[in-house]
Amino acid sequence: MTVAFHKPRDAAEALALLSGVDEAPGADDADRAKGADGKGAGGIKSARRLPLAGGTQLNSSESRNLAVEAVALDGLVPKSVERQGSATIIGAMTTFQELIDSPMVPPILAAAARGMVDRNIRNRATVGGNLGADKSCSSLIPVLLALDVDLLLLDGRRVRLEDWLELPSEPKGRGIISKISMGGREGWLSGYARWSRVSADLSVLGAAAAYRLERNTVRDLRLVLGGVAAHARRFPALEAAFEGLPLPDRSAIEALVVGHDGSGASYFSTIDDARGSAAFKSFRMAVLIADAILFAKPDEAGSLPTEEGA
Amino acid sequence: MILSFSLNGRPRRWECEPGANLRDLLRSKGLISVRNGCDGEGSCGLCAVIMDGKLVNSCMILAAEAEGRSVIAVEPDAEDPLLIIAQRSLIDAHCVQCGYCTPAVSLALRDLLARSPEPSDEEVRDALSGTLCRCTGYQQFLDAAHLASKRLRDPGYALEAGPAFKPEFRHIGKDREKVDARGLARGEAAFVEDRVTPDSLHLKVLGSPHAHAFVKSVDASAALAMSGVVKVIHTFNCPDKVYTTAGQGFPEPSPHDQRMFSRKVRFVGDRVAAVLAESPAEARAALAAIKVEYEILEPVLSIAQAKAPGAPLVHSGEVVYVAGEAPAGTSTRGDGRDDSITYQFPIGADPHRNLAASAHGGIGDVEAGFARADVVIERTYRGNRVQCTPMEPHVVYAKVDGGRLVLHASTQVSWHVRRIVSRVVGIPENKVRVIKERVGGGFGAKQDIVVEDIAGWLAWTTGKPVFFRYTREEEFFASRTRHAMDITVKMGARRDGTLTAIDMHVDADTGPYGQHCLTVPMNAVSKSLPLLICPNARFTVDSWYTNLSVAGAYQGYGAPKGSFAIQACLAELAVELGIDQLEMIEKNRVRSGTRIEILKSLGEGREGAAVDLGECGLGEMIERGKKAFNWDGTGRGGPLTQGSPTAQGGAKVVAAGEGDWKRGKGAVIVQQGSGLPGLDAANAEIRLLADGTLLLLSGGADLGTGLDTVTAKTAAEIMGLDLEDVTVISGDTDLTPFDKGAYASSGTYFSGNAALKAAEDLRTKVLAAAAEMLGEDPSTIRIGHRGRVIGSKGELKLGDIAHRTVEGEGFGELVGFGSFKTLHAAFPYGAHFAEVLVNTRTGEVKLERFHVYQDCGTPINPALAKGQIFGGVMKAVGHSLYEELLFDEKGRCLNPTFLDYKIPSINEVPRDFVVELVPVEDEIGPFGAKSVSEISLNGAAPAIAIAIHDATGVWVREYPFTPERLLRALGRLPGAGIKGKLP
Numbered sequence A: 001m002t003v004a005f006h007k008p009r010d011a012a013e014a015l016a017l018l019s020g021v022d023e024a025p026g027a028d029d030a031d032r033a034k035g036a037d038g039k040g041a042g043g044i045k046s047a048r049r050l051p052l053a054g055g056t057q058l059n060s061s062e063s064r065n066l067a068v069e070a071v072a073l074d075g076l077v078p079k080s081v082e083r084q085g086s087a088t089i090i091g092a093m094t095t096f097q098e099l100i101d102s103p104m105v106p107p108i109l110a111a112a113a114r115g116m117v118d119r120n121i122r123n124r125a126t127v128g129g130n131l132g133a134d135k136s137c138s139s140l141i142p143v144l145l146a147l148d149v150d151l152l153l154l155d156g157r158r159v160r161l162e163d164w165l166e167l168p169s170e171p172k173g174r175g176i177i178s179k180i181s182m183g184g185r186e187g188w189l190s191g192y193a194r195w196s197r198v199s200a201d202l203s204v205l206g207a208a209a210a211y212r213l214e215r216n217t218v219r220d221l222r223l224v225l226g227g228v229a230a231h232a233r234r235f236p237a238l239e240a241a242f243e244g245l246p247l248p249d250r251s252a253i254e255a256l257v258v259g260h261d262g263s264g265a266s267y268f269s270t271i272d273d274a275r276g277s278a279a280f281k282s283f284r285m286a287v288l289i290a291d292a293i294l295f296a297k298p299d300e301a302g303s304l305p306t307e308e309g310a
Numbered sequence B: 001m002i003l004s005f006s007l008n009g010r011p012r013r014w015e016c017e018p019g020a021n022l023r024d025l026l027r028s029k030g031l032i033s034v035r036n037g038c039d040g041e042g043s044c045g046l047c048a049v050i051m052d053g054k055l056v057n058s059c060m061i062l063a064a065e066a067e068g069r070s071v072i073a074v075e076p077d078a079e080d081p082l083l084i085i086a087q088r089s090l091i092d093a094h095c096v097q098c099g100y101c102t103p104a105v106s107l108a109l110r111d112l113l114a115r116s117p118e119p120s121d122e123e124v125r126d127a128l129s130g131t132l133c134r135c136t137g138y139q140q141f142l143d144a145a146h147l148a149s150k151r152l153r154d155p156g157y158a159l160e161a162g163p164a165f166k167p168e169f170r171h172i173g174k175d176r177e178k179v180d181a182r183g184l185a186r187g188e189a190a191f192v193e194d195r196v197t198p199d200s201l202h203l204k205v206l207g208s209p210h211a212h213a214f215v216k217s218v219d220a221s222a223a224l225a226m227s228g229v230v231k232v233i234h235t236f237n238c239p240d241k242v243y244t245t246a247g248q249g250f251p252e253p254s255p256h257d258q259r260m261f262s263r264k265v266r267f268v269g270d271r272v273a274a275v276l277a278e279s280p281a282e283a284r285a286a287l288a289a290i291k292v293e294y295e296i297l298e299p300v301l302s303i304a305q306a307k308a309p310g311a312p313l314v315h316s317g318e319v320v321y322v323a324g325e326a327p328a329g330t331s332t333r334g335d336g337r338d339d340s341i342t343y344q345f346p347i348g349a350d351p352h353r354n355l356a357a358s359a360h361g362g363i364g365d366v367e368a369g370f371a372r373a374d375v376v377i378e379r380t381y382r383g384n385r386v387q388c389t390p391m392e393p394h395v396v397y398a399k400v401d402g403g404r405l406v407l408h409a410s411t412q413v414s415w416h417v418r419r420i421v422s423r424v425v426g427i428p429e430n431k432v433r434v435i436k437e438r439v440g441g442g443f444g445a446k447q448d449i450v451v452e453d454i455a456g457w458l459a460w461t462t463g464k465p466v467f468f469r470y471t472r473e474e475e476f477f478a479s480r481t482r483h484a485m486d487i488t489v490k491m492g493a494r495r496d497g498t499l500t501a502i503d504m505h506v507d508a509d510t511g512p513y514g515q516h517c518l519t520v521p522m523n524a525v526s527k528s529l530p531l532l533i534c535p536n537a538r539f540t541v542d543s544w545y546t547n548l549s550v551a552g553a554y555q556g557y558g559a560p561k562g563s564f565a566i567q568a569c570l571a572e573l574a575v576e577l578g579i580d581q582l583e584m585i586e587k588n589r590v591r592s593g594t595r596i597e598i599l600k601s602l603g604e605g606r607e608g609a610a611v612d613l614g615e616c617g618l619g620e621m622i623e624r625g626k627k628a629f630n631w632d633g634t635g636r637g638g639p640l641t642q643g644s645p646t647a648q649g650g651a652k653v654v655a656a657g658e659g660d661w662k663r664g665k666g667a668v669i670v671q672q673g674s675g676l677p678g679l680d681a682a683n684a685e686i687r688l689l690a691d692g693t694l695l696l697l698s699g700g701a702d703l704g705t706g707l708d709t710v711t712a713k714t715a716a717e718i719m720g721l722d723l724e725d726v727t728v729i730s731g732d733t734d735l736t737p738f739d740k741g742a743y744a745s746s747g748t749y750f751s752g753n754a755a756l757k758a759a760e761d762l763r764t765k766v767l768a769a770a771a772e773m774l775g776e777d778p779s780t781i782r783i784g785h786r787g788r789v790i791g792s793k794g795e796l797k798l799g800d801i802a803h804r805t806v807e808g809e810g811f812g813e814l815v816g817f818g819s820f821k822t823l824h825a826a827f828p829y830g831a832h833f834a835e836v837l838v839n840t841r842t843g844e845v846k847l848e849r850f851h852v853y854q855d856c857g858t859p860i861n862p863a864l865a866k867g868q869i870f871g872g873v874m875k876a877v878g879h880s881l882y883e884e885l886l887f888d889e890k891g892r893c894l895n896p897t898f899l900d901y902k903i904p905s906i907n908e909v910p911r912d913f914v915v916e917l918v919p920v921e922d923e924i925g926p927f928g929a930k931s932v933s934e935i936s937l938n939g940a941a942p943a944i945a946i947a948i949h950d951a952t953g954v955w956v957r958e959y960p961f962t963p964e965r966l967l968r969a970l971g972r973l974p975g976a977g978i979k980g981k982l983p
Helices: A011-018 A096-101 A107-114 A127-133 A141-146 A236-242 A250-258 A278-294 B022-028 B081-092 B102-115 B121-127 B139-153 B181-185 B280-289 B303-307 B366-372 B414-425 B452-462 B472-478 B519-526 B559-577 B581-588 B597-601 B618-628 B707-719 B747-774 B798-806 B862-881 B940-952 B963-969
Strands: A002-006 A048-052 A068-072 A081-084 A087-091 A150-153 A158-160 A177-182 A188-195 A205-214 A217-226 B002-007 B010-015 B048-051 B054-057 B070-072 B201-207 B213-219 B229-234 B271-277 B291-296 B319-321 B341-343 B355-363 B375-383 B395-401 B404-409 B432-436 B466-469 B484-493 B499-511 B537-545 B661-671 B682-688 B694-698 B726-730 B788-790 B795-797 B815-820 B829-839 B845-855 B912-917
Touching (some): A011 A048, A096 A107, A107 A188, A141 A188, A188 A278, A236 A250, B054 B102, B081 B102, B081 B181, B102 B121, B102 B139, B139 B862, B201 B452, B303 B499, B303 B537, B355 B597, B375 B559, B404 B414, B414 B452, B484 B519, B484 B559, B499 B519, B559 B661, B682 B747, B682 B798, B694 B707, B707 B726, B862 B912
Parallel strands (some): A048 A068, B002 B070, B694 B726
Antiparallel strands (some): A087 A177, B048 B054, B661 B829
8 A cells, every 4th residue: 555655856856765765855745644643554664665657556456565655757757759860769657558659669569568458557557667567477578678678767877678677676776767778679580479368468478589590590589488487587598499590490499498398397487376277388388489489570570470469 | 635636627626645546535525436346456447537638547546646637537417528428329329237337438438539539349449448347248339439439420320220129019129228327327326335424334354264164262352442443243242143145035945054153164255253443444454453263174175075975064063954854864963063054945955965955857767768879978067166246346335224224235136135134133124124226237146145144233233334345355255156067968869869868967066155055056957958858858966065165146047057068968969970060959959839848857946847838939040040150051061270070070160260270160059047937926016196107116126137127118118108207216125015136037027027017007097097087988098108098088198197196086196016926937048159269279269259049038128138148148258268266275266356367358259249139929928028138148158169179179078168278178288287276
């Protein structure tokens, strides 16, 4: 539950608040829920300060047992899509719907955003929020990580998304994302596939691939999987297994992924839960990986032909 | 903090807590149309508003974030032109059913029209992609969107009239506006939660963390000392009254095996204690302070475990019979620790073997029949637990008024609520009033008394108003689910397809308590076997106690599972015989004039009798489906990409799908009943008011089904009036006469017939009064349109006669009364056709086409009838493809949220979704009507299973047909899943 709401006036104030510097300018302006004792309710002193973007995570029932002081980023973080040379720059407050509506967003990223089928959510969920939540079912992390994007942080740092995701998850460590920079990557192919149980569902399993083909040989594969670990991440051992191979066909990719025992355990571990058995998820992930690789297109190409996701 | 923003164009300055979400703030300020269906998951969309031009879920927005913004929401006096067009179009397209989601849908359409004045179907689906509706099946929302679009250009544009029936009537068989649609669309106060006053106390329940345990002690001292806590109750300080929560006619066939709080908890989430407090937060905090000591017992988590010798006993107390004797060989002596069970009469139970109920019966000589068969097959079919998921969870508002207990209830069974609550509270029925508010979806779950008992008792004992609303999570694990069933069918047939014998055995999982434990699984038999003519048929039904969640009524009752088993087995037998599936149906189905012998042993709780079927429209319905699906043409018969056994089995193979996708078709026939003949009754009263308008008092419970519109049309038709001249009050135990409630497909047939009889009675009285006034014989007088009473010597208006009724020298107020009961069984029939694409690589199934050909007798309001069918089918599609309650090895529900229990959204609706009404009149039904709604759930599972087989050559005998189950059936995924629990 949210116990206090901060509306910082500028980036510095936001960063100070999120760094826990209580004497920061404007901190006293916070609106706090009042408890019976006139102090903050819900153990406010132990409440975590978290950035508030679209709120689909922070304001959801998933967070109801978490005492939170929300630091609103609206107005401080850009909400735009623009081209700078060969790069596409996306403001972190850009919503999923705005990604879809912008002609400048690469089709693979628009497809990933479209995977969030619920329009009400797409109108609020932001790029920055999706990265910040860093969930296994993230719609965007697989694609953005496969594309090896850079993040421009509110404190002026520029950092690769891949490195940023390795930082401590506290805002103190990761800072606040201001923009995402997607460079033009000539010669690269990228593809994305996801599996959901119904249309309006989270990405139960997702796979994004980016690689180069040299004389039909796979080079530098970046393979990002969601739904088979605590977070959507690259799987280097699996990537390495493809390096230098002639582009395999579908059956060969699936066989390579699931391994001799059919579990995929060589590369990732799945769990039994309400969304499927571990065996099913491994099988299904292998199919998604094959689709992500084989349906890959040049970054700026048209919409994905995959039957999955989009 | 002070929040300044614009609401519907008007500036607002409201004080709010900074942590409050926008939904709660709007509701607290009286903007009640902002509903709550998912407790902040953001998955239902019912709290939608338009903020700065974007459709958003207000539950996921802090109120503080609305500062300086523009918000559009549904209010009764909203003046937004686009919103008004959207609302009017929803009403005119007949897609306001329960109305709980209607404001959200209105806003979604308003948002769409602003962006895209001429939207495509895909844009409509996208606009509504975040809004869940369980009633309508979404299909008519497309009509509404396109109607609204046309009205943007032409405000006077009228929807093209749909099919009309019964030309001799003005209202019957014609589409009319649903009587409550306008208020529901405008967001007027209508539901229980809209009646709650600020001084109300809030009730929260502590659920058991264990599936099976004795409660050894409860220490509520810390909770009682907490701020705002008024009362804590639990098994050691509550009345010890045993009852059933099943809202059925008394004496109920369900065992009385529940108490407000039992000494033993029997499922995870079972009631342990409850806190009454001044605020929800205080109640929740106090729950956490209650200390409970349990003696944990081994749970029973499947039918197989329940049956096993030496299994733990879900109920081990004394077994008492009010009438009749315990079945021979059963145990009645309790263990001295567990609470007793009371059976009103024997139903084949032996609780000390976990057997809650059993039954058997049949006709002919089944063994001889199998001996005469050329082919005999035996298959077991499994249907799992599914949740009703009304978008409005269980809710009640109880208060004491004038020394009486008043319950504002969201119920299907007002009179059963009154009876059961009066017993629990210990006061006579004249001290209890139940007011059925508009019901935000019931679907059977609200046939049970789930929340009213405890709220009623606390309101009565404290004298304070009590509000009790289930959370979505509680709705999933502590409400009512459809019984899981394993049904084994053995069928034999001659080489030409003629059935020689059927043996059907049903094992049902009734969960920890026995409400509907006999009647639901019996319904699996009684609504499936009578579809087929077979001289030798036998059934057995066993209903087992387990420690999983509580089973109960769900739209269709047991019929969908029986239909799955019988129809799928018939199709399997057809494949074995090399006969086309529909030829097999044609060979064995009932038809006009059939004598249905099996009904001798399916008496619905009384002595059964064979029935000579009157007119049956199955033949025409099947023909229509065959034509639409090109059943005998080139669409069937092409080879599959990968071979299918059906290629050798007959003309059951369709042209190849592309790549991994295979196409297949399936068809089934279905039936249901129309109420419970000989068991139930309905009553209605119609008063002629002084100006010639009518006040119709109907006992029937409109759950969004349109029953109030049916009764209003009935009265208007008979009395020559328009619907605007009739006001319906229904389901109020003080104001309206008794009605059994809304279940067993009885609404139109029973409550509608009661209204018809009342109208006819009033007409008789009016004509008698008019005769006196005109000085002529009543036989020369008739009632014409617009309330004209026309005699040979003159003409009066209804108002003239009514005026005479209330003056000093008048006749006395004219009141018509109607009571309906019957021994006549009216069966609606249907034929359902499905076409699917199956991805043999991923196991996914896409439902491409679904056609329903439905005989509901005379459709009283055709578009509303179709809406009921669309909605029923989409629930069944959800059950067939996606929905299943899952439990872990300790009996804990794994998916008690919409995030992981996936019901269909508009994007799951098949792109070719057709309902055609094929009226075949019933001689007893009002104007020839039969029931319409429940039957629509009986076809999807078997039709889709047959289509999957047609596409792939594999039979999947357990639903939902998840990708994982498909892959296992296709042999692409090893093993049988995780302990049979996960898909």
